[in-house]
Structures are given as C-alpha cells and as structure tokens.
Amino acid sequence: MSSATGIGASVKRREDVRFLTGTATYTDDLNLPGQVYGVFLRSPHPRAALGEIDVSKALKADGVLAVFTGQDTAADGLGDLPCGWLVKSKDGSDMVSAPHPPLAVTQVNYVGEPYGLVVAETLAAARAGAELVVTDFTELPPVMDLATAADAAPIHEGLANNLAYDWALGDAAATDAALAKADHVTKLSLTNNRLIPNAMEPRAALGKFDPASGNYELHTTSQNPHLERLVLSAFVQIAPEHKLKIIAPDVGGGFGSKIFVYAEETAVIWAAAKLGRPIKWTADRSESFLADAHGRDHVTSAELGLDERGRFTALRVRTTANLGAYLSLFSSAVPTYLYGTLLAGQYKTPNIHVETKGVYTNTSSVDAYRGAGRPEATFVVERLVETAARELGWDPAELRRLNMIQPEDFPYETPVALVYDTGNYQASLERALELADYAGFAKRREAAAVEGKLRGLGFSCYIEACGLAPSQLAIQLGAGVGLYESGEVRVNPTGSVTVFTGSHSHGQGHETTFAQVVSDKLGVPFDDVEVVHGDTGRVEFGLGTYGSRSLAVGGSALIRASEKIIAKGRRIAAHRMQTEVENVAFEDGAFISGNQRMTLQEAAFASYVPADYPPDLEPGLSEKAFYDPQNFTYPAGAHIAEVEIDKETGVVRLVKFVAVDDFGAVVNPMIVDGQVHGGVAQGAGQALLEHGIYDGDGQLVTGSYMDYCMPRADDLPDFVVDTTVTPCTHNPLGAKGCGEAGAIGSPAAIINAVTDALGVQDIAMPATSEQVWRCLKEAEASEGC
C-alpha cells in the first residue's frame, strides 16, 4: 500500500503534540508517593586512594536518611559494571578489564567518579548532607596523556600497564610491502578530539522496590531498557529479570550516551530497596559533563600508498584510543570493530592494516557517541584521500571516482573483514557536486578573496556499517549479547493494532515510522496502529536503539511479525471462504479469494470469537518475531563543506553544507532529513567548536556550557540534503539506517574545507577561531597563507 501515511510518506509525527504542549513525561517529571532524593558523592581527584568516609555529621543533618558507600554495595555483593564486548589483542590474549564497581570501593580513578550516595527527604537536604561527608583521600599521580598512557605506571592496581588491548586487523606484511612499493605515500598524524555527548535531558533514575512482591521498578533515561535489565540482573545482580522492571519513558536524546548501564541508576535502584523508599536522582549538567561516557579521543598516524596512476595500493593505520578509567559497556568495540573494519571506506584499497591500542587514563569512560568509531575511520580515510589529491595535483573528486568501488563490484569484500552488499558511491558524489555547485567554486573563492576572506571546499565520501548486527558474527567477534531485535504485532479483537518493539525512541520518531511500516504492511489505517516501546513490563525483549539499527533491524522484526499475522489471517479467511489457503490472497488490508473478501479486521474478530473457525488453529491474532540480520547494512554518501575564514579574526564560517546520502529505502523522508541535519550539526561541532579537555592535573576544564562550546543556531547554515537510493539487499524493508551519517561524514568534509582555505596540510579539531588565527599568524611569519 502506498498512501499519504504509508512507507515513503513524510507523515507528521504523532508524538509531537505531547512535546509541543509540555505534557511529555521525562524521568525527572515523575514522582512517586514517599519519594526521597539522592545526591552522589563524587571524587574531586583524578586518582586517589579512598580512606575513611566519615558520614556521621551528614547522618545527623535535617532530612538525611542514609549515606551509602562503595563499601556497602560491595558488602551486599553487588557485581561490577561489565564491558559487554571482549576484544582480543593481536597476540590472542583477552583484553585486560579493570574491575568497575558501581560505587568506588578502594580507589577513585577520574574526577566525578561516584563513591557514595546521600539520600534525604528533599533534594536540598541531600545536597547539604553531601557537603557534610568528610572523605580521606590520598592523592595518587594521574595518567592523563593519551599518547604515552599505555606505558605509564598502571592506574589500576594489579595491572601491568595501562594497555587494555593491542588489537590489529588486516594483512600487515602485504600492507608494508605495498607501501614500500608505492609511487607516492601520503602521511598524516591525526587527533580525533574528545567529545562530550550532551543529550539535552541529563541522565536520571527513579527507583522503587515493593517488599510485598519483591518487585523492583526503575524509570531511567535509557536507549535500551531490556539491555539495562539484562546487565543489572545477570552481572550486577540487583534482582532476577522477572522481578526487575525497567521503564525508559520519554527520553531527551541519547546519541549513544544513554546506551550504557551507569553507576548512578544501579546505586539508586539498589538503595531504594535498602531504604524502603523510592529514590530519585537527576544529574545536573555538571555531573553529565563529568560522568557521562565521552566520545572519540584518538591519536593516529596513517599512511596511504598510491601507484603512478593514482590508485590506492595500501593503507596503514596506527591508533591509540582513550578508553577512560573503566571499560564502559560497548567501549572496547568502538575503536576496533566499529573503526578498523571501516577503513576501506568507499574505495578498492587492496591492502589495509590497522592497529589499535586501547588505553586506560584517569578520565571518564569513553564509549559510543553518534557514529562510534565510524566518524573516526572516515576522518582518517577522507583526510588522507584529500591530502593525497592535493599533494599529487588531482581534483579530489576525480581521485575519489578513480578509486571508488563500482556498482558492478558488489557484493564487495574488503581487506578488513566486511562484505558490502550494495551501493552506488559515484551517484551520491555526482549529485553532491551538482548541489554544491562545485563548478562555480573557483569564482566564489575569488569573490571571497576580494573581500579579504579565505574560502575552502572539502569532501568526505563516507561509509558506515549499521544495522548491528548478525548475532553470530558479533558474538564470534566478542559481543556478549546477540544483536537481533524483537517485535510483536497484536491485532486487537475489533481490528486496531498494537505494536510492541524493542527499539526505544528518544527523538527518532518510531511511534510514527513504525506505525507507517505496520499500517502499510497490514493495510490498516495509520491511526489504528499504536506503537509501544521502552517498558520491559510491556515489551517482551529488545536490544535497543543505537548504531542506526532501529528501522533496519527493529522495523524488519515488525515486517516479519506482520507476515505471520497475514499467514494466520489467510487460514482464517480460507476456512470462512471454504477454500484452500493457497487460493487466498492478501491485498490492501483484505483477504481475497475469487469474489469473496474478508478484511483483516473481520479476520481478527473471527479469531477472538472463534465460532466458525479452523478447528486446528489457536484463537487470537497476535504474532512475535525476532529478526536477526544476515549482514550489516552499509549506508554511504558524499558530503561537501564550504567554509569562509576571516583572516583578521580566524573565525570559520560554515557557509554551505551539502549531504547526499544513500540510506536505502526511506520510510519517512521528513524524519530522515531531520536526522541528517542533527548529525551534521554534531559533526560541525566536532570540527569547529567542541572539545572535552582535561588538564594535566586531571581536572575537566570543559565542565559546563560556559567552556564546552555547543553548536548554536547562529553557528550553522541551512543544510542542503538529498538522498540517492540503492536498497539494502538483505532486509525486507531495504533500509540501511540514517541516524549517524551526518556525524560520520561531516567532520572530515569541514576540516578538508578549512585546510583548503588555509592552504595547510592539517589543523587540529576543533578548528576554533583561536587555532585558525594562530595558524594564519604562523603562516604569515613563514611567508605562507
């Protein structure tokens, strides 16, 4: 069915009304009878031994009910917060995982690490109580420098050094040999700046325990409540799964940072049972800066070899990735399987070898943030390609065309373990060149020069692996969970449909798009389909929303469940029509055989009131499916940035940004465009504004919006976005995923534009006005620029 509300239509979002009118329900908006408030004790030191924690004054303060410390959680047998992906070093050994207790017990390892929880009748009393706790810290020297951290004195007792793993992928010998023979080698040393995700809703938790039933209920800001329940049950051992309900109500953005199971919600749900009162904790923004998992933070050296005709012959990449003080839930996979595997990009580079050292430092954990590994890979590849083009005098578009994997090459097996199923990279590049008016750039550059401005243009042709993931492959590579998704389609007795999905929506608009998918598939009115998500008490299971996987995996599960509904409906209809099932077709919401017709609604009613009904068929019309993808999906596209730099101030203005993306089949173009806009803004933030900085003493100096520069409306232009389509070959929707592309492609395009404008080989991200001004002054001094 194609209609104003079906697949492909820009249906306005049904969830919007509650957000627009202030009636949405975020975790902090909820209150429970008897509720009290929690405030965390956090380390002011980057590394210190924890001595005595004197809580006596705090306990005497008005309204304070309890102070829990790491000693209490340890004594109660709470397990550690796990890392869910076991990465092996190149010598075959398992990664070295430092123990991560929910509340620090003997040592604190980053500024802001929680080591206690003060609970009081009011938030003010809890805050005042926390001030009265006297903690005996013995400061220890922190390890802060990423480049040298691996071999520095170990931050964790009992570990040999700070190396969590030394991972490699690809053929080292062949890559070395090809580089040695290359006609030209382009070399870059790159830094991928540390980012702080900053979803606008700070993390929060509201935990409750019912002693009569033994049931725990946790409302929290999660992208994947079932995964949270699994971890809290199986690893932390809060309670068995059937006694633990997790609800992620309206969640104000995630971008990866709300995938992970954190210390705070763990301590809150545990303490709520100890105290016998519901406890609420809501992070203030300062806590978010300190204790949310951060993103990126790599240093890399990379070399691209080319032959005399400009063909890429080899790519060698050496990366050191900051993992922070503890391995967060997916952290180990981000700079390895979500990074090294993407280094082929869109090109037929025959030899690739990558090594990643994952290291511990005395900083907050680093884990998946929008793009997660793929922006870092794209940055390496696309900075190298652009630089190679400049060094060799190639048009950067032409050098890319020459090396791109062509439509006839699919399926294409890369030298770094992936098989791309489909794509047409040149199609998105050509469309982007047209939209960017590439041909007119020289004139625009001249016009800018007349005004005393420097104009530059940069490309980024990215690839990503999304739709995580074929479970068996992921588990072989170390994943601790499968990566399928569950869906249930329940046709109610009077024919309306309730859809249950394991994919949580926290801005993506699933309540609309998933209803479009099911309404389209079953031929029932869009308004008759309701989507339920985010509650482990209502939805059977789910792996959650991350890695641009919701539609490709979660949506596919709903297609499979809908197919089962149709299959059962055909049996009901065949019985009523006194014919064989093979003779019954399903079209536009109705079962048809000859001139007989039975709507899905009629079949549903017949299934619940089974008077004239197949004797061997169960009543009811509700079906479930678990969809496990056969492969990753491979969204790809071409981004072109144009910048203008003021020579006097160094201010970089992003004057135009073109994104042409291939997301496969699109369910709701309006929502897809919005996802690209947001992703590009975050990528522009990385390229030009944002930087999470710890000083040498281990203090986070970018701990508020006064110091951490978020992109604001006047930092950005309108974006020019378009799509090309090669449908994914292996899922029923043909969808590839669109959530991360903007953040993956854009940093390289923007930095390529900035370096083009400045006429320099490299500039570190973020290219702030200060950085650019310094670069201009240095160039002036050496008679450049």
Add this chain to the structure above:
Amino acid sequence: MDEERSSMKLHITVNGADRRLEAPPNTLLVDLLRRQLGLTGTHVGCDTCQCGACTVHLDGRAVKACALLAVQADGHAVTTIEGVGSAQQLHPMQEAFRDCHALQCGFCTPGMIMAAIDLVEHGVPLSNRAVREGLEGNICRCTGYHNIVKAVLQGQKAMAAADDKQGAV
C-alpha cells in the same frame, strides 16, 4: 524545618490563574514551577543559564526560569508552555514546529517555542539570520536548528495571520 519558617508568601499569575504560593527565598522560579505547581513542561538542561530549556514568559517576555528566584516573579505574570496552547488547539508557533519537524527528542522544545514566540512578538520581521541570532540562548542537540529556523519563520507568518483574523473580528 527552617525552610518552612523562612518561606515567603508569593502572589503570581501563572498561565492566567491567580496563585498564592509559599516558597523558601532561595527557590528558583523553575523549581517552583516544576516541583510545586507540577508544570513539568519547563525543563532543566543545565546549571549555568546557558541552554534555555527552562525559558518561560515573565509579563510576556522570555526569561530563563533557572536564572530567576521565585520571589522575583512575585506580583508578576508567568506563562509556561502549558499556558501557550493545548493538544486540541496548538498555538500557531507550536503548529509550525510540528509542521516543519522542528523537534526530535522534545526536551528543548518548550523553551525553544517560548523564545520563538517572544522573538516574533517583540522583534522586527525576522530573517533567517535574525532567527538564528535570536535563538542563540537556546541549545538543541537533535535538529541542527535547520527546521527550527524554518518553523519560526513559518510561525511568524501564522501568528501575523492569526492576529489579522482576530483584528478583523
């Protein structure tokens, strides 16, 4: 507790209703709205008066409710997102946000709409650039602002049309 002894009496018009309230003198306006009055559409996104998620109107002008003490609203009129429109009848600016897909997670949205309405009501006719500069005090992490700017310009037209209609009546 001391808090009760030192509570101050407040008389504030909230969304058109006369409210006589009591709160300790150090209570922020945003906390009064959220915790005491249950008006949870006004959000708290930061602790440095930077993000604008808590934007409300004080006597018709946009203010950050985290930057005001509740006592500073004593004797004044406060309008929150709940007082702007309803599910049955959205304000033209709310309608424009919906029509332009100018929201994703929704957390910054109430503050954005309060700021946008003030921009339109108290500014000169807005250009794309003027909207961007006017919303500089409101952070959105989801939309990249593209559709928000589009919505504010569309909302401006719709508000003018609604005014004309009202004027004609």
